Structures are given as C-alpha cells and as structure tokens.
Amino acid sequence: MAFPVFRSAVAAFSAVVVLAFAEPAIAQGSSDAVARGAVLFDAGGCANCHTDRKAKGPLLGGGAALKTPFGIFYGPNISSHPEFGIGKWTDAQFLRAVRDGVAPDGSHYYPAFPYASFTRLTDTDIKAIRAYIMSLPPVAVKSRAHDLKFPFNIRAGLIAWKWLYLDKGPRADDPAQTAEWNRGRYLADGLAHCGECHTPRTMLGGLDLARYMAGNVKGQGPEGEAVPNITPHMQSGIGKWTVEQIAESLKSGTLPDGDSYGSLMADVVANGTASLSDADRRAIAVYIKSLKPLAGRGRN
Numbered sequence: 001m002a003f004p005v006f007r008s009a010v011a012a013f014s015a016v017v018v019l020a021f022a023e024p025a026i027a028q029g030s031s032d033a034v035a036r037g038a039v040l041f042d043a044g045g046c047a048n049c050h051t052d053r054k055a056k057g058p059l060l061g062g063g064a065a066l067k068t069p070f071g072i073f074y075g076p077n078i079s080s081h082p083e084f085g086i087g088k089w090t091d092a093q094f095l096r097a098v099r100d101g102v103a104p105d106g107s108h109y110y111p112a113f114p115y116a117s118f119t120r121l122t123d124t125d126i127k128a129i130r131a132y133i134m135s136l137p138p139v140a141v142k143s144r145a146h147d148l149k150f151p152f153n154i155r156a157g158l159i160a161w162k163w164l165y166l167d168k169g170p171r172a173d174d175p176a177q178t179a180e181w182n183r184g185r186y187l188a189d190g191l192a193h194c195g196e197c198h199t200p201r202t203m204l205g206g207l208d209l210a211r212y213m214a215g216n217v218k219g220q221g222p223e224g225e226a227v228p229n230i231t232p233h234m235q236s237g238i239g240k241w242t243v244e245q246i247a248e249s250l251k252s253g254t255l256p257d258g259d260s261y262g263s264l265m266a267d268v269v270a271n272g273t274a275s276l277s278d279a280d281r282r283a284i285a286v287y288i289k290s291l292k293p294l295a296g297r298g299r300n
C-alpha cells in the first residue's frame, strides 16, 4: 500500500486530512454498524435462544433446550467461530438465513428460529446484526442436534410450511399511518417478534393471524407457558394500559400495578427492549395499542 509513504511526505495537519480521506466511511461506518447492530441484536433476542444461560454457557455458543409440541430445539452456535459458528459466512448467506430461512447448504430452517418475523428486517439492519456478531469472541463448541418427533425431523417438510406461512421480505410503510406507528410495526412484528410468543399457533405451527397477539393458553406457548393477550381488549387484553405504561414496562419490566415481568418476558425486556431508545419503545406501544381488540386468551 502506497499510503504510509504518501503520508510521511506531508505535514502532520494534512496527514490527518489525508487519513480521513484515504480511509473513507468504511472504518467509521463499520464501527457504527457494530454499535447499531448491538442494539438490534438485543431487541431481536438473539442471545436468548443462542446462549445457554441456565448452564452459564458462552455467549452465542448454543442455546438451552427450547421445548415445543414438535420436539426440542437447541439454538445453534452462531458465534464468529469459523468452524463451529458462522464466522465463514458472507453477508449474503446471513441475509438468506435470517430473511428466507435457508442455510448456506440450501436446506430449510425450522420456524423455531423466528425468521418468519425477522424476514421484515431491512438489509442494513440484518448486516449490522452480523457485523456485531462478528465483533464478538468466537466460541469453539459444536452445536447440539435437535431432538424432534417424526415427521417434524424431516426438513423437507418445511418447504410446505414456508409456502403456507412465510410471507417473505420487508413491508412498505403504510402511508395511512404515522411514522411512529410504522416504526412500531417494524419492531414489534419483525425484530422483537412479539407475535411469535403472544399469538396462538395452528396445528402446523404457523401463527394464527386471526388471533394475532391474543395470547396462548398454558401448554401452547413457548416452553409450554401461558402467554397473555396483549391486544387492546378491555377485559381480556391490555386495553386499560396507556401507551406510556406499555413503553415503561418494556424499559424497566415494571407493570402498571407495580408488579414485574416474570418468565420469558423478563428476558425479552432485560436482554432486549431495555436497550432500545425511548422513542422506539413508545413506537412499539403505539402500534400494540392500535391492534384489533380480541376477547379471550389463546385459541378461544
């Protein structure tokens, strides 16, 4: 590289200018992407499924057992390790995994990896998440194989699942709504994937959109937990909560009645929405408040 020779030939002051000029946005842009990616990574809850927190496992070295009606999934190692993680992947391969649910070898991912929500993310955000993951230490641990029941252990079946349930790609903003609402929808439906836990599923494991955010009864939610109805229904949902109260709960984990979130929602806040800006949390709240109010919990 001729650059150092060139720099030694100029005065200190212009060296600074040349440095800034010769190394344009790339260096600065990538550290910026890493910082942005860190927030997105948290909001997406990536570490929640890809780190075995119960066993105090290394960050992104593979997750704890995720029990579902289809069997047990283990979030794989997605650390920057070139062999055991995704260190060798290109941006394009990462994009395809997160948006299309397709592995570099062409096989299909199970929707336990919430790509049916992440598919809404923009290219810029997906690449920023990858930049952040690549800035984290590699973990040399082999991913654990899933333990699935027949016929769900056959990945080819996922082609049909995707045809039914994967509505691929980002959505255009709805011009009839405010910028805040559109931002809230982007975060709630996409990155923060609220619906993946708060919406009941069909027999085939797709989200039952007619019951969007209407909650799951015990036994049906993730890890068999009951998940509350968060539509603005006055009795069944959170119709009595104000936008400010919803936003506050996503920041501190404190509910309007002074109680705190427990179980999976505590993780969603602590390792997720707590890192978002106040504006982003408010946007999510505005969007949630605009949903169709639905009575009942789960599949009622």
Ligand code: HEC
Pocket (backbone or CB within 6 Å): 040, 041, 044, 045, 046, 047, 048, 049, 050, 066, 073, 074, 075, 076, 077, 078, 085, 086, 094, 097, 098, 103, 108, 109, 110, 111, 112, 113, 114, 118, 129
């Ligand atoms: C609810 C749990 C869950 C969350 C949240 C989650 N993942 Fe995953 N992820 C999984 C599971 C389970 C798999 C394995 C899917 C399979 O084997 O078909 C997976 C697979 C992946 C893979 C493919 C790895 C490989 O070796 O092929 C990538 C990449 C990935 N996830 C990235 C992410 C990112 C980035 C986020 C956050 C934006 C994220 N995941 C959030 C559960 C999750």
Ligand code: HEC
Pocket (backbone or CB within 6 Å): 188, 192, 193, 194, 195, 196, 197, 198, 222, 225, 226, 227, 228, 229, 230, 237, 238, 246, 249, 255, 260, 261, 262, 263, 264, 265, 266, 268, 273, 284, 288
């Ligand atoms: C990993 C699953 C999961 C995800 C993702 C998730 N939640 Fe939750 N949520 C839960 C569970 C479980 C509870 C019940 C918590 C408890 O018992 O304290 C809950 C509770 C809530 C409540 C309290 C409702 C009530 O009546 O007390 C609100 C509000 C809420 N979630 C909003 C959200 C929003 C907004 C998002 C997306 C930013 C989200 N949740 C994402 C699992 C999840």
